[in-house]
Amino acid sequence: MKISNETKVGILATVAIAVLIIGYSFLKGNDVFSSENTYYATYDRVDGLSVSKPVMVNGYQIGRVSKMQLLPDGNILTEFKIKHDYAIPANTVARIASTDLLGGKAIVFELGDSQLYANDGDTLQANIQRNILEQVEPVQKKAEAVVAVLDSVLSSINNTVNADFQRNFNRSIASIANTLNTLEHTSAQVDAIVGTQRTKLANILSNVESISANFKNNNEKINNILGNLNTVTDQVAKANFQQTISNANAAVADFQNIIDNINNGKGSVGLLLNDDKLYDNLNNASKNLDNLMIDLKQNPHRYVHFSIFGRKRD
Known part of the structure; x- marks a missing residue:
């Protein structure tokens, strides 16, 4: 059977139109050849996020962004197409996260621990992670403020450190160097003296050690001598005190006798x-x-x- 040219052109046109429709649907984020579940999330801003951006879990792609719609209140309703093979817990959070330093975005599912699973058409919790530049911006502002303060301090120091100050500073450094040299020379002289008198110092230390050993060996005798001396001192003190008291009593008695005679x-x-x-x-x-x-x-x-x-x- 011979196929006419018109039939061939019709078939080719039909195939081209089908491929065009399928490609257009794929570019829009729709997978024609596989069954997918649809989920939604609402964000107040979606900087860098666009249709066909991947949806990932722990770095693994499980779907893509299929549609984005601006709502009357200013929020953005985002639609996800997730492969039917993956069950999504009901308390999963759909977070917009940065994928590179240039600000590229993707949807990252933070899977929850719920025993219930989201159904096709459910709306998930939404969250936005600031990109690296947004996180660095506060630090950058603080760094700029610190640099400005440092620049002011350095300018003040530069104005303070004039030629006279530099000369005085150099003179002070030279004086310190001379002092250190003098100390070094003195230390060398002390070392030389110690070296020459090392024998005498050793003998002195030996004598001191011998004296200390004698004290240690005769410690008991020294204690006895000190005890006897203490006893004798106490006795002398007591005897003198008693004699003084006796003499005072006798003098008082004589004086009282004189007073009685006068009376x-x-x-x-x-x-x-x-x-x-x-x-x-x-x-x-x-x-x-x-x-x-x-x-x-x-x-x-x-x-x-x-x-x-x-x-x-x-």
Whole structure:
């Protein structure tokens, strides 16, 4: 049977149209030759996400984004086509994640632990992971602020460090170097002295060690001597103290005896203090003596006679 050219052209056109439709559907994210489940998720933004982007679990592709629609409230409804072979738990989270440094996006399913599975047409929980540039941006701003502060500090230091300061700083460094050299020279001299006197130092240390060993060996004797010395000192101190107390008691007793004699009118002091007659006599004698001195001053001629030509005869 001979096929006409018209029939061949019709068949070829039909095949081309079918291939075109299948390819167009595939590009839109629809797999014509396999059964797939459809799931949905709603995002407030989908930067870098587009139709036909992969849907992955732990880096393994299980489906793709098939459709994206802008809702009246500004959110984006995203449709996923997942192979029928994979069961998706109901509490799975569909997260938009970055796949490269250029901002490419993909859907990553974080499988939940629910015993129930999502049905065809269910809406999954949505989440968005910031890309690397968005995560680095706050750090970049902080780094820029730090760089600005460092630049200001360096400018202040540059203004402060003038020529005079540099000269003074260099002079200080040179002085420190000279001091270190002097210390090094002194250390060398000390080392030389120690080296020359090493034998004497060894003998001194040996003598000290010998003395320490003698003290250690005679520790018991030294303790006995110190104990005896302490006992003798205590006894001397006690004897002197007792003798002093005895002498003080005797002196107090003698003084008390004298006071008693005075109070009893014994002795001159006792008579003077206790005998009224003796007091009156002494008082009268004092008055007479006072009158005599007054009369002597007023009438000296009664008691002393001076004559140039001799004594006057009465």
